[in-house]
Amino acid sequence: MSTDTLIADRIEIADLFTRFALLLDEGRWDDAGTVFADDVAVHSPRGGELRGLGKVVEFMRQSEVEGQRAQHTTTDLLVDLDGDQADASANSLVHYYRDGRAPHFTGGLRLASTVVRTPAGWRLREVRITPVWTRAEA
Numbered sequence: 001m002s003t004d005t006l007i008a009d010r011i012e013i014a015d016l017f018t019r020f021a022l023l024l025d026e027g028r029w030d031d032a033g034t035v036f037a038d039d040v041a042v043h044s045p046r047g048g049e050l051r052g053l054g055k056v057v058e059f060m061r062q063s064e065v066e067g068q069r070a071q072h073t074t075t076d077l078l079v080d081l082d083g084d085q086a087d088a089s090a091n092s093l094v095h096y097y098r099d100g101r102a103p104h105f106t107g108g109l110r111l112a113s114t115v116v117r118t119p120a121g122w123r124l125r126e127v128r129i130t131p132v133w134t135r136a137e138a
Contacts, residue, residue, distance in 0.1 A: 021072035
């Protein structure tokens with residue numbers, strides 16, 4: 001694989017993680033197929049194990065809290081490419097807030113993912129979300 005292709009793939013995977021964060025922040029559940037593969041598996045303490053795009057979207061819709069918003073910041077992305085698949089991991093800081101107010105809850109997460117190249121571009125096939133710490137604001 002050429003250096004140009006490796007660089008392009010890494011940029012596209014970094015963009016994928018940003019699109020994932022924005023999807024969560026903006027609640028654009030109908031756009032989930034631009035981030036997740038159809039056969040996605042998501043593992044998290046809140047949702048347990050969810051398999052399939054439909055189940056993931058259903059969980060995200062049901063998890064919405066009236067008036068609460070979130071801001072996800074993804075950092076420290078590591079990508080290990082292997083052809084049309086890659087292992088990728090990152091840290092995520094999540095701030096939960098209400099419009100015009102400071103965050104009332106903040107958490108640090110570790111994301112471990114398998115991403116795959118599809119005809120539509122790179123997509124998350126598996127995501128493991130591990131909370132590292134939380135802080136309720138006073």
